[in-house]
Amino acid sequence: MGNEDGGRIEHRAYARVGFLGNPSDAYFGKTISFSLANFHATVVLEPSSTIRFLSHPVHDPSEFGSLQEMVDRFRGEGYYGGVRLLMAACKVFHDFYSSGLAGEGISLHNRGFTLLYDTNIPRQCGLSGSSAIVWAALKCLLAYYEIPDQQQQVDDLPSLILRVEEELGITAGLQDRVVQVYGGLVYMDFDKTSMETKKKGIYTPMDPELLPPLYLIYTKNPSDSGKVHSDVRKRWLSGDQHIRKLMSEVAEIAEKGRSCLVNRDYASLASLMDKNFDLRRQIFGDDVIGDVNIEMVERARRVGAACKFTGSGGAVVAFCPNGQLQARKLEEACESAGFAVEACQIGPASVKHV
Ligand SMILES: Nc1ncnc2c1ncn2[C@@H]1O[C@H](COP(=O)(O)OP(=O)(O)O)[C@@H](O)[C@H]1O
Ligand SMILES: O=C(O)[C@H]1O[C@H](OP(=O)(O)O)[C@H](O)[C@@H](O)[C@@H]1O
Numbered sequence: 001m002g003n004e005d006g007g008r009i010e011h012r013a014y015a016r017v018g019f020l021g022n023p024s025d026a027y028f029g030k031t032i033s034f035s036l037a038n039f040h041a042t043v044v045l046e047p048s049s050t051i052r053f054l055s056h057p058v059h060d061p062s063e064f065g066s067l068q069e070m071v072d073r074f075r076g077e078g079y080y081g082g083v084r085l086l087m088a089a090c091k092v093f094h095d096f097y098s099s100g101l102a103g104e105g106i107s108l109h110n111r112g113f114t115l116l117y118d119t120n121i122p123r124q125c126g127l128s129g130s131s132a133i134v135w136a137a138l139k140c141l142l143a144y145y146e147i148p149d150q151q152q153q154v155d156d157l158p159s160l161i162l163r164v165e166e167e168l169g170i171t172a173g174l175q176d177r178v179v180q181v182y183g184g185l186v187y188m189d190f191d192k193t194s195m196e197t198k199k200k201g202i203y204t205p206m207d208p209e210l211l212p213p214l215y216l217i218y219t220k221n222p223s224d225s226g227k228v229h230s231d232v233r234k235r236w237l238s239g240d241q242h243i244r245k246l247m248s249e250v251a252e253i254a255e256k257g258r259s260c261l262v263n264r265d266y267a268s269l270a271s272l273m274d275k276n277f278d279l280r281r282q283i284f285g286d287d288v289i290g291d292v293n294i295e296m297v298e299r300a301r302r303v304g305a306a307c308k309f310t311g312s313g314g315a316v317v318a319f320c321p322n323g324q325l326q327a328r329k330l331e332e333a334c335e336s337a338g339f340a341v342e343a344c345q346i347g348p349a350s351v352k353h354v
């Protein structure tokens with residue numbers, strides 16, 4: 001639950017790690033993802049006479065020391081910060097809950113509000129900073145408009161979050177949003193029939209205790225993850241058999257990974273993590289994967305750690321099968337190249353595993 005105090009509503013949403021099977025989530029595949037409590041986005045809603053969106057001084061810059069500084073910022077991080085995500089969240093929320101799509105009898109009151117946000121999620125690093133901001137904003141709106149629980153089916157909410165990013169033309173799949181809603185560790189099956197008939201997959205919370213100690217490695221040179229899927233998506237949609245075969249192999253990794261976790265077969269889990277990255281590299285090619293990301297993965301592998309993307313680039317998740325000493329070597333190898341390394345903290349589950 002968020003914090004509601006005298007009308008002020010505050011909610012947070014955590015970053016996430018696509019652990020196995022990503023990016024097959026956008027291709028009727030399967031993934032296992034976990035909530036990453038190391039980083040989160042926070043959105044605050046305050047009642048006000050009008051509807052207002054407050055820009056973030058860092059993430060929505062509008063003042064620069066020089067033309068060059070401005071160009072460098074936009075070249076590195078794009079033109080957009082999070083305010084557009086807040087605006088799109090409000091529009092999608094309004095359209096969904098006032099259209100009767102969520103069930104009859106919902107009327108949205110006319111009271112105004114001000115939305116503001118903050119985030120410490122490393123920007124555009126494939127940690128789902130975008131949907132964390134969206135989900136935290138939607139949680140504030142659900143509370144402010146007192147949407148009844150029965151109109152907030154937990155397995156419908158990820159698709160609502162995805163609609164917000166699709167509204168902005170951001171390429172994205174569902175896995176980020178599912179684990180940001182469910183928390184903890186979740187196995188997801190984006191079965192074609194389920195997706196086409198119900199616009200959602202089948203989501204199964206798992207025991208986060210099944211995970212071995214994992215490490216997050218990330219770079220400070222982000223890229224706009226929305227761009228990297230475009231070519232592959234087009235080829236997949238056009239029925240490219242090579243791409244479709246590789247993507248179904250990626251989905252299979254999540255299926256096999258689920259039993260490795262249940263059986264605590266961490267040696268096989270390590271091989272699946274490496275296979276996941278190798279398949280992604282085959283699918284997208286080195287130009288899209290990027291030298292910096294390849295360097296992160298290769299440095300981890302050089303000390304014997306298994307390593308793969310957490311999302312579409314900028315951060316990787318690593319597993320050291322030989323324990324602490326190997327983890328120390330991993331930290332040295334990555335930090336000496338200027339990459340940040342942190343032990344993964346798994347975020348709390350809002351939907352408990354059975
Ligand atoms: N840290 C951030 N601060 C502000 N906006 C962000 C941040 N991270 C992502 N966004 C917004 O989300 C959009 C898509 O970001 P994306 O590359 O998908 O990030 P991620 O990979 O973390 O999901 C960006 O164009 C920007 O509008
Ligand atoms: O490519 C991936 O693994 C993921 O890329 C996107 O996540 P992001 O954190 O924005 O990089 C996309 O939203 C996910 O659906 C993909 O699985």
Ligand SMILES: [Mg+2]
Nearest residue numbers: 128129130225
């Ligand atoms: Mg994203």
